[in-house]
Amino acid sequence: MEACPNCGATGLRSFYDVARVPVHSVLLMPTRAKALDYPRGDVSLAFCDACGFVTNTRFDPADNDYSTEYEETQGFSPTFNAFADALARRMVEQYGVRKQRVLEIGCGKAEFLTRMVELGDNHGVGIDPAIVPERVPAHLRGRLELVQELWSGASRDYDADFICCRHTLEHIAPTGDFLRTLRESIGDRTETLVFFELPETLRVLEEAAFWDVYYEHCSYFTPGSLARVFRANGFELLELSLDFDDQYILLVARPAKGVTQPSLPLEADMQRTRAAVELYATESPRRIERWRTEIRERVARGERVVPWGAGSKAVAFLTTLGLTDELDVLVDVNPYKRGRFMPGSGHEVIGPDDLAAHRPDCVVVMNPIYVDEIRGDLAARGLTPEILAV
Ligand SMILES: [Zn+2]
Incomplete structure (x- = not known):
């Protein structure tokens, strides 16, 4: 029997399967042929009744390829930028992160870390296998260091005061091991704060949001299961909250002096999580069928349907629904995605300025938080298609 990678308990229970989805969903391809040919893997979500964690038991870390081609940045969206900027400001102010050493593990394009360095006059080190070390802006040379590697406990000792x-x-599949390694790497510097941000899974389960389940995400946390793995690995919690329209969990912790007990309101979610897993198991097949029918019927009526947002959610949405000829293109505001192709389904990505030529009747917004921004983008180009959001 497989052990839970978060808490070590046995008795994981499978509740959702999707076969042959692309192993990466933000690595866009230069040609349609390569996009259609993209390596695939299986998703089989399983639930741990001991800690509330959800994991893809079919995940194989060997499929990972976080190269510099990895185009994960959401930094072209004003909505996302405003969120990240306000968050960096709050962290600096609320936790007094000033003139400190800030380490970011998996910093992406380092937009957030850059703001932490600027706002708090901090020194920053960003580690990411997809980072381009030369990309440090001129005004931050000497204050911001980018390291192209996959963080592990064996990495150089960065002596950080604040780890994000x-x-x-x-x-990351072995989440329990990762937290133990993180705690060990901090050693006796018990004033060090750690800040984690990741997708919230209760909402995904309760809304049967199948587009939020994809191969790259092998680990799915609720606030409670995240809190439990931190406490089990020697941390105490200072904050456990939701943000970005309740789509993200934010957790701030520091090394604990001994064993700590749950104390924050969002931690007590085991009952709700059990119910949410049951709900997802029954509701997601219906939801998938409803969306498939909705899009096929519109296309049959002669409508042009264009999804907006060529990220992971779109890859999961298209490949789970098995959509191919029903759609022509997808739109994305990130100019680096333009002219590239969606892994798995092979659809081309265009920019908002190219959209007029496609005269869409219906735009499917892949994240409802962007509806207003997208309606504005469409109106600015004289377009008024019907807008649906997942
Ligand atoms: Zn567990």
Whole structure:
């Protein structure tokens, strides 16, 4: 019997399967042929009744390829930038992160770390296998260091006062080992704060949001299961909250002096999580069928349907629904995605300025938080298609 990679308990229970999805969903391809040919893996979500964790038991870390081609940045969206900027400001102010050493594990393009360095006059080190070390802006040379590697406990000792890790833990399968290694790497510097941010899974389960389940995300946390793995590995919690329209969990912790007990309101979620897993198991097949029918019927009526947002959610949405000829293109505001192709389904990505030529009747927004921004983008180009959001 397989052991839970978060808490070590046995008795994981499978509740959702999708076969042959692309192993990466933000690595866009230069040609349609390569996109259609993209390596695939299986998703089989299993639930741990001991800690509330959800894991893809079919995940194989050997499929990972976080090269510099990895185009994960959401930094072209004003909505996302405003969120990240306000968050960096709050962290600096609320936790007094000034003139300190800030380490970010999995820093992506280092936009957040850059703001932490600027706002708090901090020194920053960003580690990411997809980082381009030369990309440090001129005004931050000497204050910001980018290291192209996959962080491990064996990495150089960075002696950090504040460690952030945003949208990374959900890509790591042995989460319990990762937290233990992190705690060990901090050693006796018990004033060190750690800040984690990652997708919230209760909402995904309760809304049967199948587009939020994809191969790259092998680990799915609720606030409670995240809190439990931190406490089990020697941390005490200072904050456990939701942000970004309740789509993300934010956790701030520091090394604990001994064993700590749950104390924050969001930690007590085991009953709700059990119910949410049951709900997802029954509701997601219906939801998938409803969306498939919705899009096929519109296309049959002669409508042009264009999804907006060529990220992971779109890859999961298209490949789970098995959509191919029903759609022509997808739109994305990130100019680096333009002219590239969606892994798995092979659809081409265009920019908002190319959209007029496609005269869409219906735009499917892949994240409802962007509806207003997208309606504005469409109106600015004289377009008024019907807008649906997942
Ligand atoms: Zn567990």
